[in-house]
Amino acid sequence: MNSLHFPSVRLVVALLMFVAVQGVPRLHAQALPPVLFSEMDGIHFLDDGTAVPIWAYGWVTDGFITLPGPLLTYDEGQQVDLNFTNPSPESHTIHLHGLDVDQANDGVPTTSFMVVTGESTVYSFEATHPGTFLYHCHVTTTLHLTMGMYGMILVTRPDGTLWEGGPAYDGDVPLLFSDLEIATNNAPVESFPFHDIRPDVFMVNGLRGDQLEAPEQVIGVPYGDTLALRLGSMAYSRVQCVFPPELNAVCHMSDGRPVPEAFVVDTLEIFPGERFTVLIAPEDGWSGTIPCAFWNMVDPGIEDVQELHVEALPSSVGELPEFDAQWGYPNPASTSFQLPDWRGSEGVEVVVWDLGGREYFRGVLPGGRLDVSQWPAGSYVAQCGTHPRTRFSVIR
Ligand SMILES: [Cu+2]
Structure with a gap:
C-alpha cells in the first residue's frame, strides 16, 4: 500500500474525530451577489420536442440560459447593482426597458457601452417606481431579441400594495409573451x-x-384572494387577451405607472414592449381560461391562441393568524418559498401556521428557503424569530 495515496489509520481516526466534534463544515456560508450571464449556445425545447437554438440570459449559479431569462425582482426604492458577465462570442447588453435609469446604465450600445466577449459590468440604478418592466439585449436588437435575449422585471412593495396608496393584492403572476421564428433561430446570420x-x-x-x-x-x-397579473410582451405579434367577466379583471397599471383611472377590462391589447398590471378576483369556485391571441403585425390576422389557465383553490375555511406584510417570493409558490433576507435571521427558528392558525411547520432553515413542494394548496403565515409575520400562498 502506498502511504502517499492512502492516509494512515491514525489520520483517518483523527479526521473522523474532528468531524464528530465540529460537525459537517457548512458550505456556501456566504451568499455571493447574483450574476446574470449571456450565452449563444442554448437550446429551447418546444412542447412537441423540437429543439430551437437560442441566445439568452441565465444565472451564473445555475450555469444555463433560459427563454425567457430569469425573472428579476426588486423592492421599490432598492439600490440595485445588476451584475452581468458575457463569456459568449459576441457583444451584448442589458437594456432596462421602462425603468428610470440614467443613460450610462441603460444598455443601449450607441449611448452607453457594449459588454464585449469576456467582459463583465454592473448596471446600477434605483428601483424608483413599483411596476412591471422588461429587460433585453440592445445589440442588433431585432436579431438578439428573436434569439431569446429578454426577461421580465418586477418592482414590488413589501406591504402588498401595487403602489403607495394603491390597491392591495395577494400575489404576483408574471406573464411574459413572446414569439420566435424557428428558421431565424436555426440560421441567425x-x-x-x-x-x-x-x-x-x-x-x-x-x-x-x-x-x-x-x-x-x-x-x-x-x-377571496386578489392576484396581480403582470403582463408584458416581447413578442413581434400584437397580443390580445380576453378576460372572462367572472375574473373581475381590473387594469390598474400600464408601462410601470398607475393608469389615471382603473378600468374593468375584458379585452386587453398588448403591443411589443408594453406592460400592464391587471388585478383579478375571480368569483368563488370559478375555473377557466384567459385566451390570448397573437396577431400578425404585418399581415393582420390571428396566428395562434395560447390559453392561461385559472383555477379556484379550496375554500378558505377558518382564519389565518395575524400578519404584517406579504414579503418573500415567489408568491404564490408551488415548489419553494424564499423568506425575506432579514439581517441576523440566519440560524433562527421559522414557524409557519396554516389557515385556522394551526402550527404547520417549525424549524431552522438554511438560507430561509421553505420547501413547500408537498404542502397542501392554501394560505400560510410565516414568522422568522421576532421578525414581522409574512403571508404567502401555496398553489398546486
Ligand atoms: Cu445580445
Whole structure:
C-alpha cells in the first residue's frame, strides 16, 4: 500500500474525530451577489420536442440560459447593482426597458457601452417606481431579441400594495409573451428589419399549449384572494387577451405607472414592449381560461391562441393568524418559498401556521428557503424569530 495515496489509520481516526466534534463544515456560508450571464449556445425545447437554438440570459449559479431569462425582482426604492458577465462570442447588453435609469446604465450600445466577449459590468440604478418592466439585449436588437435575449422585471412593495396608496393584492403572476421564428433561430446570420421576422412559435413564459396546463403554470386563486397579473410582451405579434367577466379583471397599471383611472377590462391589447398590471378576483369556485391571441403585425390576422389557465383553490375555511406584510417570493409558490433576507435571521427558528392558525411547520432553515413542494394548496403565515409575520400562498 502506498502511504502517499492512502492516509494512515491514525489520520483517518483523527479526521473522523474532528468531524464528530465540529460537525459537517457548512458550505456556501456566504451568499455571493447574483450574476446574470449571456450565452449563444442554448437550446429551447418546444412542447412537441423540437429543439430551437437560442441566445439568452441565465444565472451564473445555475450555469444555463433560459427563454425567457430569469425573472428579476426588486423592492421599490432598492439600490440595485445588476451584475452581468458575457463569456459568449459576441457583444451584448442589458437594456432596462421602462425603468428610470440614467443613460450610462441603460444598455443601449450607441449611448452607453457594449459588454464585449469576456467582459463583465454592473448596471446600477434605483428601483424608483413599483411596476412591471422588461429587460433585453440592445445589440442588433431585432436579431438578439428573436434569439431569446429578454426577461421580465418586477418592482414590488413589501406591504402588498401595487403602489403607495394603491390597491392591495395577494400575489404576483408574471406573464411574459413572446414569439420566435424557428428558421431565424436555426440560421441567425444578420440583422433583420422588424417586418422580416415572421414568428411561428407563440409563447407565454416560454411555454405553449399543454405546457401551460402544467400544475406549476396554472394560476391558482384561493377564494377571496386578489392576484396581480403582470403582463408584458416581447413578442413581434400584437397580443390580445380576453378576460372572462367572472375574473373581475381590473387594469390598474400600464408601462410601470398607475393608469389615471382603473378600468374593468375584458379585452386587453398588448403591443411589443408594453406592460400592464391587471388585478383579478375571480368569483368563488370559478375555473377557466384567459385566451390570448397573437396577431400578425404585418399581415393582420390571428396566428395562434395560447390559453392561461385559472383555477379556484379550496375554500378558505377558518382564519389565518395575524400578519404584517406579504414579503418573500415567489408568491404564490408551488415548489419553494424564499423568506425575506432579514439581517441576523440566519440560524433562527421559522414557524409557519396554516389557515385556522394551526402550527404547520417549525424549524431552522438554511438560507430561509421553505420547501413547500408537498404542502397542501392554501394560505400560510410565516414568522422568522421576532421578525414581522409574512403571508404567502401555496398553489398546486
Ligand atoms: Cu445580445
